[in-house]
Amino acid sequence: MTHSKILEIEDLTVSFHTRVGDIQAVRGVDLELYKGETLAIVGESGSGKSVTAKAIMRLLSKKQSSIKQGSILFDGIDLSHASEGQMMNIRGKDIAMIFQDPMTSLNPTLTIERQIIETLRMHQKLTKHEAQKKAVELLEMVGIPQPEIRNKQYPHQFSGGMRQRVVIAIAIACNPKILIADEPTTALDVTIQAKILELLKDLQKKMDTSIIFITHDLGVVANMANRVAVMYAGKIVEIGTVDEIFYNPKHPYTWGLICSMPTLDLKDKELYTIPGSPPDLIHPPKGDAFAPRNPYALSIDTLEQPPMFRISDTHYAATWLLDPKAPKVSPPDEILRRQQIFERLEAGEVVQ
Amino acid sequence: MSEDKRKLLEVLHLKKYFNQGSRQEVRAVDDVSFDIYEGETFGLVGESGCGKSTTGRTIIQLYEATGGEVLFNGQNIFKIKKSAGRNKLRQEIQMIFQDPFASLDPHLTVKDIIAEGMDVHHLSGTSKERENRVYELLEEVGLNREHAGRYPHEFSGGQRQRIGIARALAVDPKLIIADEPISALDVSIQAQVVNLLKKIQRQQGLTYLFIAHDLSMVKYISDRIGVMHQGMIVELADSEELYRTPLHPYTESLLSAIPQPDPISERKRQRLEYQSKKGNGQMKKLREIAPRHFVYCAEHEVTEYQQKYKTIQNEKEESRDEIN
Amino acid sequence: MHDVRYELLNPATLGSKQVTYTERRETVLYRLFHDRRAVTAGSVLVLLTIICLLAFLSPYDPNQLSIMDKLHAPSWAHWFGTDDHGRDYFTRILYGGQVSLAVGLLSMLIAVSLGTIVGTVSGYLGGVIDGLFMRFLDVFMSLPSFFILMILNAYLKPSVQNMIIIIGLLSWMDVARIVRSQTMSIKEQEFMLYARSIGVRMWRTIFKHLIPGVMPSIVVAASLNVANAILTESALSFLGLGVQPPASSWGSMLNNAQGYLGTASYLAIFPGVLILIVILSFNVIGDALRDALEPTE
Incomplete structure (x- = not known):
């Protein structure tokens, strides 16, 4: 990845205020986004992946949450301290977001055209006629048939998949440099999901946009991402290229995620599971937050948080297992199988 | 495998139309037939609006069927008039719901939630016996007895789904209809719940009707699978067989759309588009193409499908030879 | 060099600590008593009620006329002054408070019970029964209830009991509507489907x-209802149809004060402010109770 950095997040820390205490939703995230790439953030609910995205867009409620530390550098501006006026100029124009639920992210009382034009004219000087023309082009681009007619219709006249296409059309209206997609296909059926993913990849190729793709679905990650960041309990526990994460994962949590999907012919075997449930982030555990659920936990995990160990220039993981002093452990069979593929990939044996 | 087994549930030409006769008539379930053998897991998959959940809810009589029959233990459940018979049925068929947050009454303690079925069917006994049974059930589903006095909102999604399972087990059911029981859960928790369901099935010889849209999990948990589309079952086969040799174009398109957690195969995956063909007046129904493998088609399509079946079989053989 | 910190932990201990999200369990009462709004409003109401109930301790007879002492401004002898007939206004406020609070609470109870039963049954059963109930309710709502009240009060023997019953019977409709719409949304929740699937009986x-599940809305409706009942009683008394002299209620006292707004404004201020305080307190408690009844964060 020789491209230039477009977004640089450092030590991002976000808390939510509740009656029983502060939930430390994001606990020191470092992340870089390069031009033209798709970075997937995977994690389970409560891992902080959506909060990270919303923090970039500054969409978190001021009353209930706060960015405690860290910076989000975009185009020379620290978004974490940008004024609401600055953000208004950035949102929709430079950074656009696609939400999970296409049902609620459109205004039901306005025509599609009005909603697209609204975004266009907020950021670009266009006459009404130019904007209308652009709206039709955009609908065409996202694969909505008969755009001139559909343009005048209301959201309820569209199916879920078509509605998500409209949402995407609005998101790309101003050629954003970054597109943040927060579980954009989770509410859709698999066949519709496949089409939306194809559309996003296609648009990215045409527009050279960087995409941050947030999802819990590893299949979607494998399909979409160039790089993958795995989040757990508000931290990035492993980050690497898509091949590194899927064929040479190093963090036991990544192992667990990959193994708990029924991919192989393991009909009569038990599924691999990660025991227990995620930690309480009001009082995060000392040391590695994953340790209580980690079959490979070391004593030190309960004492100290592991740093990011470097595996390659692109691949880092936060687990004490990578410390030279740690014992050698044998990962689950599925991971061993995947590592063999990785070795063949490295040796150039597998044709991609 | 299940040839010698007894049919526990027979669904025959089941129909459920909403707003029947009006202009907004929706044929949610349109002539669906399948059998479930004792001790097996039957998976019903399809996309939203295909009628899979309606099928489950009509079987458990949350909806009144528009037509058809459902035989449970050989007895037509729509015709049971005596309240004793109906009560027994409501005890023997239990349901596990999708939404771990909406399926438990937030105002009751876990103990009262689990024991409700026992109370209704007068199985609770003394309050001590009731309590002990709840403890036993909690431990069976991997929770502990301290949880009995708590309220649903104190639990995570996966734990709530365990409570839902304990509640279903409380009345010693024969058949459990699991309506998307894992689709609202996180990946690592899904595996826990699926393992639990399998463990319980092994121990108690339960029969499952497993309704889901997540095909990879359905394949793992089911013995046989029916693929639903627009209110009908378009293909029905043993789960391995269905995944290896999908015949109906809708099944093919569905299988080809699932992204796999495997970047190399993702780069190669070709998605197949499904165009539903208008049946030009042909009498279509489920017909057996290969042993125990049924496809919804017209009479003249049978040979086509048989040909396709052989072609796929041969391809698989060849690719297996290559690997070896 | 061997470092014990890098030893593998015993995997048998894994996952044993099931995490639950709230450590301390909070009952509705616990939450209510830790809500400053509720505690303040509740204390005000309790205090007011107790003081009103202790009216008999007053050295004055509330109905004793004394033309000599007419329209004295508030003083040490007469805390709230005296009214146009020279009666001690503080004592009358206390006795009047008993009537106003009783009317507010009791007619609210009647309205809420009736509204809850009609609303839940109607919403739960749906179909024809729901249609019938709702038309019946429409009829009740379309009747101008204030005129009905005036007519009934004129024909029936005016008494506090009758007033409570009549106000209650004429104000259950809003509760029923709210309860019905809530019932219909709760009915579709999966836990209700479960109850139906195992054959739990209707009641x-x-x-x-x-x-x-409907309780939070009932509570809010109830608190508004108390306010309405007190106001209705005030209005009726204001028109001379409520409590019959010489007995008093805050509403009737407000009514009598209208002739003296310029000369003795305290006659209107005391009952007026008290009505305001009671209604506000009930609304605040209603809000707090609704929040406390919601089992989630």
């Missing part, structure tokens, strides 16, 4: 599952 379903 058990209503009392065990529906009413606790």
Whole structure:
């Protein structure tokens, strides 16, 4: 990845205020986004992946949450301290977001055209006629048939998949440099999901946009991402290229995620599971937050948080297992199988 | 495998139309037939609006069927008039719901939630016996007895789904209809719940009707699978067989759309588009193409499908030879 | 060099600590008593009620006329002054408070019980029964209830009991509507489907599952209802149809004060402010109770 950095997040820390205490939703995230790439953030609910995205867009409620530390550098501006006026100029124009639920992210009382034009004219000087023309082009681009007619219709006249296409059309209206997609296909059926993913990849190729793709679905990650960041309990526990994460994962949590999907012919075997449930982030555990659920936990995990160990220039993981002093452990069979593929990939044996 | 087994549930030409006769008539379930053998897991998959959940809810009589029959233990459940018979049925068929947050009454303690079925069917006994049974059930589903006095909102999604399972087990059911029981859960928790369901099935010889849209999990948990589309079952086969040799174009398109957690195969995956063909007046129904493998088609399509079946079989053989 | 910190932990201990999200369990009462708004409003109401009930301790007779002492401004002898007939206004406020609070609370109870039953049954059963109930309710709502009240009060023997019953019977409709719409949304929740699927009977379903779920809305409706009842009683008394002299209620006192707004404004201020305080307190408690009844964060 020789491209230039477009977004640089450092030590991002976000808390939510509740009656029983502060939930430390994001606990020191470092992340870089390069031009033209798709970075997937995977994690389970409560891992902080959506909060990270919303923090970039500054969409978190001021009353209930706060960015405690860290910076989000975009185009020379620290978004974490940008004024609401600055953000208004950035949102929709430079950074656009696609939400999970296409049902609620459109205004039901306005025509599609009005909603697209609204975004266009907020950021670009266009006459009404130019904007209308652009709206039709955009609908065409996202694969909505008969755009001139559909343009005048209301959201309820569209199916879920078509509605998500409209949402995407609005998101790309101003050629954003970054597109943040927060579980954009989770509410859709698999066949519709496949089409939306194809559309996003296609648009990215045409527009050279960087995409941050947030999802819990590893299949979607494998399909979409160039790089993958795995989040757990508000931290990035492993980050690497898509091949590194899927064929040479190093963090036991990544192992667990990959193994708990029924991919192989393991009909009569038990599924691999990660025991227990995620930690309480009001009082995060000392040391590695994953340790209580980690079959490979070391004593030190309960004492100290592991740093990011470097595996390659692109691949880092936060687990004490990578410390030279740690014992050698044998990962689950599925991971061993995947590592063999990785070795063949490295040796150039597998044709991609 | 299940040839010698007894049919526990027979669904025959089941129909459920909403707003029947009006202009907004929706044929949610349109002539669906399948059998479930004792001790097996039957998976019903399809996309939203295909009628899979309606099928489950009509079987458990949350909806009144528009037509058809459902035989449970050989007895037509729509015709049971005596309240004793109906009560027994409501005890023997239990349901596990999708939404771990909406399926438990937030105002009751876990103990009262689990024991409700026992109370209704007068199985609770003394309050001590009731309590002990709840403890036993909690431990069976991997929770502990301290949880009995708590309220649903104190639990995570996966734990709530365990409570839902304990509640279903409380009345010693024969058949459990699991309506998307894992689709609202996180990946690592899904595996826990699926393992639990399998463990319980092994121990108690339960029969499952497993309704889901997540095909990879359905394949793992089911013995046989029916693929639903627009209110009908378009293909029905043993789960391995269905995944290896999908015949109906809708099944093919569905299988080809699932992204796999495997970047190399993702780069190669070709998605197949499904165009539903208008049946030009042909009498279509489920017909057996290969042993125990049924496809919804017209009479003249049978040979086509048989040909396709052989072609796929041969391809698989060849690719297996290559690997070896 | 061997470092014990890098030893593998015993995997048998894994996952044993099941994490639950709230450590301390909070009952509705616990939450209510830790809500400053509720505690303040509740204390005000309790205090007011107790003081009103202790009216008999007053050295003055509330109905003793004394033309000599007419329209004295508030002083040490007469805390709230005296009214146009020279009666001690503080004592009358206390006795009047008993009537106003009783009317507010009791007619609210009647309205809420009736509204809850009609609303849950109608919403739960749906179909024809729901249609019938709702038309019946429409009829009740379309009647100008204030005129009905005036007419009934004129024909029936005017008494506090009758007033409570009549106000109650004429104000259940809003509760029924709110409860019905809530019932219909709760009815579709999966836990209700479960109850139906195992054959839980209607009344058990209503009392065990529906009413606790509808309770937050009932409570809000109830608190508004108290306010309405007190105001209706005031209005009726204002028109001379409520409490019959020489007995008093805050409403009737407000009514009598209208002739002296310029000369003795305290006659209007005391009952007026008290009505305001009571209504505000009930609304605040209603809000707090609704929040406390919601089992989630």
